Amino acid sequence: MQRKYLEFKKKEKNLSSTKSKILLVYTGGTIGMVKDYNSGALKAFNFKKLLKNIPELNQLDCDVKSISFKEPIDSSDINTAHWIHIAEIIEKYYRVYDGFVILHGSDTMSYTASALSFLLENLNKPVILTGSQLPIGDLRTDAKENLITAIQIASLKERDRSVVREVGLYFEYKLYRGNRTTKINAEHFQAFASRNYPHMMESGVHLNVQKEYLLKPNNRKKCIVHKQLDTNVAILKLFPGITENVLESVLNTKELKVLVLETYGSGNAPTEAWFLNALKNAVKKGMHIINVTQCSGGGVIMGQYETSEQLKKLQIINGKDITTEAAITKAMYMLGTGISDKLFKTIFETSLRGEMS
Structure with a gap:
């Protein structure tokens, strides 16, 4: 065109x-x-x-x-x-x-x-x-x-x-x-x-x-x-060989509210029980976990493969084609505005300033 x-x-x-x-x-x-x-x-x-x-x-x-x-x-x-x-x-x-x-x-x-x-x-x-x-x-x-x-x-x-x-x-x-x-x-x-x-x-x-x-x-x-940003956020990039201790140490960070999880390809992650259980427990405790791709282009398509289907079932937030930079700053902004936990996922998955398709 x-x-x-x-x-x-x-x-x-x-x-x-x-x-x-x-x-x-x-x-x-x-x-x-x-x-x-x-x-x-x-x-x-x-x-x-x-x-x-x-x-x-x-x-x-x-x-x-x-x-x-x-x-x-x-x-x-x-x-x-x-x-x-x-x-x-x-x-x-x-x-x-x-x-x-x-x-x-x-x-x-x-x-x-x-x-x-x-x-x-x-x-x-x-x-x-x-x-x-x-x-x-x-x-x-x-x-x-x-x-x-x-x-x-x-x-x-x-x-x-x-x-x-x-x-x-x-x-x-x-x-x-x-x-x-x-x-x-x-x-x-x-x-x-x-x-x-x-x-x-x-x-x-x-x-x-x-x-x-x-x-x-x-x-x-x-x-x-707006003049409030909440920095209780973190980014974790997945890699082959990541251990349970590494994941748990991040998820158990004091006062952490949001984790931007850089996954493989179109949003894929390990399917091992320890990995999924750790995420499940974190979500139950009120943490917001955002799935973004670590690829330089493209985006997350939750449920396209079995390796992301489990994340979808855990109610992990779909970052779609947002960049990591936009994901982490959007999370800081949303936490700073005091958005309720119930609305966080819905609003994050909505484009606010043209940051996602």
């Missing part, structure tokens, strides 16, 4: 003539680093001099302001408090700016994008995360293209309404739905993939927009910013 693209050009009549106001939020990461050529060390980029150092931004038809975390955070140190802080920044400036670009380290960017998608309910403006594999001051850096295009995407309007109205992740010429992404490469510029959902834009000579893949939120609903 041929993809239908909408090409945005400066002369298109339906584009807004009013300049978009974009807020750039630097949280940390490689993209915000420049090299001190005297010492060879990397130091934080001064975003107050953004337009001076990247004059290409002056060619964009938008006004860009920037703020930074007081202390830039390496993405490996990102935690739930930082996610809530980013959400609060967006809440504070939501009426002032037309779009937001979040600069973030790439290692945990998919987790942050997923978390923000759940924290920002009824989002009606673009929140675009981007970063880079090389510092912004390097000769061969990918930072400038990622930054410039992310800002351009955030500023796009059609009939005075933002084209993107969700949390996206832009990297290496493609815009993805944030909660559908996974980092797949630590070395190549194409660091992210969205195996189960098509990219929403592609940057070439023009920005090609696949409108049919964009979320279409209800414009009449007010954006609600």
Whole structure:
């Protein structure tokens, strides 16, 4: 089937003539680093001099302001408090700016994008995360293209309404739905993939927009910013040779409420009695166990094989084609909202922000 693209050009009549106001939020990461050529060390980029150092931004038809975390955070140190802080920044400036670009380290960017998608309910403006594999001051850096295009995407309007109205992740010429992404490469510029959902834009000579893949939120609903996340969650990846002691030690973790279980293929797991009994006992005690595939693409089909039929009988939650990053952050969000145990399975198996098919 041929993809239908909408090409945005400066002369298109339906584009807004009013300049978009974009807020750039630097949280940390490689993209915000420049090299001190005297010492060879990397130091934080001064975003107050953004337009001076990247004059290409002056060619964009938008006004860009920037703020930074007081202390830039390496993405490996990102935690739930930082996610809530980013959400609060967006809440504070939501009426002032037309779009937001979040600069973030790439290692945990998919987790942050997923978390923000759940924290920002009824989002009606673009929140675009981007970063880079090389510092912004390097000769061969990918930072400038990622930054410039992310800002351009955030500023796009059609009939005075933002084209993107969700949390996206832009990297290496493609815009993805944030909660559908996974980092797949630590070395190549194409660091992210969205195996189960098509990219929403592609940057070439023009920005090609696949409108049919964009979320279409209800414009009449007010954006609600959630500020509670419950971290009593864990991820366990199955592997041949996993022992009863390992499984029991995880399931008996004090105050653990949700376990994201990365199973084989389309949701398959061992059928040994000790394994199934351990899960059965955990569910009886009130733990929510979510079945997600450890494959990079595809999803869980509970009951397709005998090895997942038993999990279905135990009322294990069907993660379908959700990513592990989205599964764990969705669980944190749902626990934080105080959803009852009776409703948890039903709501989790329902797509809230386009995170599953």
